[in-house]
Amino acid sequence: MSHDILVLYYSRTGHTAQLARLIARGIEEVPGMHARLRQVPPVAPVTEVAQPPEPEDGAPYATRQDLADCLGLALGSPTRFGNMAAPLKYFLDGTGAEWASGTLVGKPAAVFTATSSMHGGQETTLLSMALPLLHHGMLLLGLPYTEPALSATQGGGTPYGASHVSGSHGERSIDEHERELARALGRRLADTARKLAGLA
Numbered sequence: 001m002s003h004d005i006l007v008l009y010y011s012r013t014g015h016t017a018q019l020a021r022l023i024a025r026g027i028e029e030v031p032g033m034h035a036r037l038r039q040v041p042p043v044a045p046v047t048e049v050a051q052p053p054e055p056e057d058g059a060p061y062a063t064r065q066d067l068a069d070c071l072g073l074a075l076g077s078p079t080r081f082g083n084m085a086a087p088l089k090y091f092l093d094g095t096g097a098e099w100a101s102g103t104l105v106g107k108p109a110a111v112f113t114a115t116s117s118m119h120g121g122q123e124t125t126l127l128s129m130a131l132p133l134l135h136h137g138m139l140l141l142g143l144p145y146t147e148p149a150l151s152a153t154q155g156g157g158t159p160y161g162a163s164h165v166s167g168s169h170g171e172r173s174i175d176e177h178e179r180e181l182a183r184a185l186g187r188r189l190a191d192t193a194r195k196l197a198g199l200a
């Protein structure tokens, strides 16, 4: 039996990818649980343009089997006009077969994002990613205020999921509160998946 939590993301300039790796670290802090990092390919104006089968850098591209195998899912995207980025939406729009067969029903899920500005739409993006996951029958997890960093943060980190404010030129590194909350989300997701699967 797979003990994997799928950490699936799109990232153009690396900020969301950094959050993904922190969430993966949190997942691996839960005994017996493993993070499977995957990304979705970019989309082109003419979507038939082929992408190389493997990305030049970052995690491998996700397959349908990754969705079937996982015990839980962390889904991440940069904010684009207050919404998830098109490549992630494009990938999700291709999961009709998984929806029809209930592949993700009952599995826990969490969401994460990066924005350039503090009030640039993190919460709306997080909720936009939660919507398709609810249609898939997933059990959405957020972050509780028992996490001290949630009250202390001056940057990202929300009750709806992990987040990072990258700055208008991408100059802002992930700060200690954003980092702690991303790891906490990974731990919470893996711990919940482990319990739901009867492994704990």
Ligand SMILES: Cc1cc2nc3c(=O)[nH]c(=O)nc-3n(C[C@H](O)[C@H](O)[C@H](O)COP(=O)(O)O)c2cc1C
Pocket: 010, 011, 012, 013, 014, 015, 016, 017, 077, 078, 079, 080, 081, 082, 083, 114, 115, 116, 117, 118, 119, 120, 121, 166, 170
């Ligand atoms: C087309 C486009 C739309 C964007 N829309 C927003 C936005 O609504 N709010 C915001 O704060 N940042 C916005 N950004 C900035 C990105 O969300 C930000 O740079 C993010 O950190 C990029 O993440 P990445 O490094 O994972 O690609 C936008 C960027 C692009 C290219």
